[in-house]
Amino acid sequence: MxxxxxxxLRVSFDTPDGVVRAVRGVSFEVDAGRTLAIVGExxxxxxxxxxxxxxxxxxxxxxxxxxxxxxxxxxxxxAVLRELRGSRIAMIFQDALSAxxxxxKVGWQIVEMIRAHDKSVSKDSARERAVELLRLVGIPNPEKxxxxxxxxxxxxxxxxxxxxxxxxxxxxxxxxxxxxxxxxVTVQAxxxxxxxxxxxxxxxxxxxxxxxxxVVAQVAxxxxxxxxxxxxxxxxxxxxxxxxxxxYTEGLLNSLPAQGGGxxxxxxxxxxxxxxIGLGEGCPFAPRCPYAFDKCWAETPPLREVFGTDEHHSxxxxxxxxxxxxxxxxxxxxSREETA
Amino acid sequence: MSxxxxxxxxxxxxxxxxxxxxxxxxxxxxxxxVDGVDLDVRPGETLGLVGETGCGKSTLARCITRLYDLxxxxxxxxxxxxxxxxxxxxxxxxxxxxxxFQDPYGSLNPRRRVGSIIGDPFAIHNxxxxxxxxxxxxxxxxxxxxxxxxxxxxxxEFSGGQRQRIxxxxxxxxxxxxxVCDEPVxxxxxxxxxxxxxxxxxxxxxxxxxxxxxxxxxSVVRHVSDRIAVMYLGKIVETAPSEMLFELPRxxxxxxxxxxxxxxxxxxxxSRERVVLAGDIPSPVHxxxxxxxxxxxxxxxxxxxxxxxxxEPVLGDPPEHATACxxxxxxxxxxxxxxxxxxxxxxxDTSLDxxxxxxxxxxx
Numbered sequence: 001m002x003x004x005x006x007x008x009l010r011v012s013f014d015t016p017d018g019v020v021r022a023v024r025g026v027s028f029e030v031d032a033g034r035t036l037a038i039v040g041e042x043x044x045x046x047x048x049x050x051x052x053x054x055x056x057x058x059x060x061x062x063x064x065x066x067x068x069x070x071x072x073x074x075x076x077x078x079a080v081l082r083e084l085r086g087s088r089i090a091m092i093f094q095d096a097l098s099a100x101x102x103x104x105k106v107g108w109q110i111v112e113m114i115r116a117h118d119k120s121v122s123k124d125s126a127r128e129r130a131v132e133l134l135r136l137v138g139i140p141n142p143e144k145x146x147x148x149x150x151x152x153x154x155x156x157x158x159x160x161x162x163x164x165x166x167x168x169x170x171x172x173x174x175x176x177x178x179x180x181x182x183x184x185v186t187v188q189a190x191x192x193x194x195x196x197x198x199x200x201x202x203x204x205x206x207x208x209x210x211x212x213x214x215v216v217a218q219v220a221x222x223x224x225x226x227x228x229x230x231x232x233x234x235x236x237x238x239x240x241x242x243x244x245x246x247x248y249t250e251g252l253l254n255s256l257p258a259q260g261g262g263x264x265x266x267x268x269x270x271x272x273x274x275x276x277i278g279l280g281e282g283c284p285f286a287p288r289c290p291y292a293f294d295k296c297w298a299e300t301p302p303l304r305e306v307f308g309t310d311e312h313h314s315x316x317x318x319x320x321x322x323x324x325x326x327x328x329x330x331x332x333x334x335s336r337e338e339t340a
Numbered sequence: 341m342s343x344x345x346x347x348x349x350x351x352x353x354x355x356x357x358x359x360x361x362x363x364x365x366x367x368x369x370x371x372x373x374v375d376g377v378d379l380d381v382r383p384g385e386t387l388g389l390v391g392e393t394g395c396g397k398s399t400l401a402r403c404i405t406r407l408y409d410l411x412x413x414x415x416x417x418x419x420x421x422x423x424x425x426x427x428x429x430x431x432x433x434x435x436x437x438x439x440x441f442q443d444p445y446g447s448l449n450p451r452r453r454v455g456s457i458i459g460d461p462f463a464i465h466n467x468x469x470x471x472x473x474x475x476x477x478x479x480x481x482x483x484x485x486x487x488x489x490x491x492x493x494x495x496x497e498f499s500g501g502q503r504q505r506i507x508x509x510x511x512x513x514x515x516x517x518x519x520v521c522d523e524p525v526x527x528x529x530x531x532x533x534x535x536x537x538x539x540x541x542x543x544x545x546x547x548x549x550x551x552x553x554x555x556x557x558x559s560v561v562r563h564v565s566d567r568i569a570v571m572y573l574g575k576i577v578e579t580a581p582s583e584m585l586f587e588l589p590r591x592x593x594x595x596x597x598x599x600x601x602x603x604x605x606x607x608x609x610x611s612r613e614r615v616v617l618a619g620d621i622p623s624p625v626h627x628x629x630x631x632x633x634x635x636x637x638x639x640x641x642x643x644x645x646x647x648x649x650x651x652e653p654v655l656g657d658p659p660e661h662a663t664a665c666x667x668x669x670x671x672x673x674x675x676x677x678x679x680x681x682x683x684x685x686x687x688x689d690t691s692l693d694x695x696x697x698x699x700x701x702x703x704x
Binding site for chain 1: 600
């Protein structure tokens with residue numbers, strides 16, 4: 001059984017403009033020791049999904065279930081949730097500066113994290129553990145750094161300090177929401193390698209939320225692609241990159257500048273993502289999809305098994321067998337050539 | 341392509357004063373944002389400028405457009421030194437050099453209508469007015485892929501990608517020769533990013549524009565640029581034609597930067613060399629002596645601490661591929677195996693303390 005199993009998660013917010021259906025029936029699972037990357041563009045619902053699971057969405061209407069180790073996180077008692085968060089489920093966020101308290105020393109915040117969940121740990125041994133954690137994530141001179149304030153850390157060090165804090169109670173699940181987005185590439189490489197090292201050492205499961213397909217290709221085991229509040233495609237990493245089924249995934253990959261030059265003009269996805277207010281029946285991607293046909297507008301495609309493997313799922317009405325899918329692409333390409 | 345550069349930057353320096361640590365007296369400190377840069381931009385080309393946060397790439401861009409005045413050095417545009425021109429003398433030059441900014445939200449006045457934002461350059465330079473101006477603006481809107489009927493809308497009614505198109509239309513209004521694009525697509529989602537990049541590429545073909553294209557995203561820069569200059573801590577460490585830079589990076593920093601770039605290809609991501617640099621970028625208030633990269637460089641030797649490396653082609657490289665390194669990488673040589681010899685991670689102890697102090701000072 002999976003460590004975390006999310007089933008048909010739905011989240012909506014009442015706003016003055018109408019009901020925003022931010023997450024519309026999302027299902028995924030994460031196994032121990034593996035990394036699930038959730039990719040999507042702004043407003044795809046990737047952050048809202050995971051924030052809901054960790055109990056961080058306020059004023060939302062929520063349905064579905066998220067079973068973590070036998071406990072449904074969505075209906076669990078607040079006290080139970082509080083006990084889980086920060087100990088067995090930890091989170092790191094994009095903006096480390098606002099996630100760390102500016103008035104308290106970094107070490108103090110880690111000590112607090114440890115002692116909040118286990119009062120029997122003495123302050124001194126919690127402090128020792130804080131130093132050890134900072135060393136683990138590659139903070140130089142941790143004995144001294146432990147007594148510094150967040151503003152004295154550089155951006156990359158803050159992010160690593162936040163990872164240290166998240167790892168303080170040996171979590172089995174780490175939810176990382178765009179952990180490297182605000183960082184430069186060389187610092188990003190440092191942070192990603194720290195996360196990989198920790199996962200190897202402790203067998204932590206990671207949910208990595210990102211919009212960067214390059215990061216996904218580097219660290220994910222499994223990938224879920226989200227669009228307009230729903231999962232469009234779910235597959236192991238290599239499957240997704242080398243044999244995408246959903247036209248949105250295909251479109252995203254085509255939008256990227258090719259490695260090694262190639263064609264000067266890129267192939268963007270035309271149009272813009274839909275509004276999440278009053279989204280009706282039909283595939284949400286249909287208005288931007290070059291393959292769209294009548295059925296796509298009428299019926300919302302469910303997440304179906306494709307290419308004959310139970311690991312690869314796609315929410316698309318195109319043929320599920322490889323031959324049919326390739327045929328569809330060929331037809332699209334030849335019709336494009338005709339119009340060109 | 342003509343060899344005579346359109347923009348010629350020579351020994352450009354831009355220092356920003358910061359408050360010193362002491363209450364009274366003490367020595368005045370400076371952030372060395374741009375510190376001795378030579379750069380040529382040739383007509384019709386796209387010059388990519390890459391580097392990490394704080395390397396001075398945006399400052400350099402703002403110096404080229406004269407939004408900042410240089411502390412010393414010269415910038416020649418079309419044979420004329422524009423670095424010391426007065427505001428009035430600068431006016432006709434401004435028509436030729438326009439800029440596109442990163443933030444499509446902050447760079448457009450939210451209280452003004454799109455039509456008047458795009459029409460501003462016409463008004464400021466007193467070119468066309470009234471009905472004629474409206475026609476010109478609508479032509480521009482159409483050219484950048486906006487609906488001309490949206491002339492009377494406010495920026496808030498547009499998405500991020502559309503706003504960036506508004507910024508492009510405004511920059512194009514005066515038919516400039518040069519567009520300086522400072523992270524023009526960094527705030528956009530990938531699918532939208534590709535739309536704007538395509539637009540920029542098309543406009544360059546149509547109007548024969550010259551681009552200075554700044555980004556921290558190397559794959560975007562590689563895609564659009566003819567040549568790329570890599571900056572580190574206020575200096576250019578390597579300049580080369582795009583493909584050459586990616587195939588044979590000579591400077592260890594360039595190599596590290598390229599290896600850290602995430603590629604959306606699992607097999608490539610698994611197989612390639614990855615260099616994880618130790619530590620952080622040192623403070624630009626007291627930049628390291630000699631080669632500025634020596635504190636983090638896996639190949640650094642004793643001489644790197646003393647000698648400022650000249651920018652010149654490595655033996656066998658064509659003249660357009662210049663590297664500022666005393667111990668450049670040979671073809672096929674691995675960098676990851678090298679360990680830092682001069683220093684270890686201790687050095688970043690002082691890293692950004694000075695910088696954050698500087699920020700506080702400028703904020704107060």
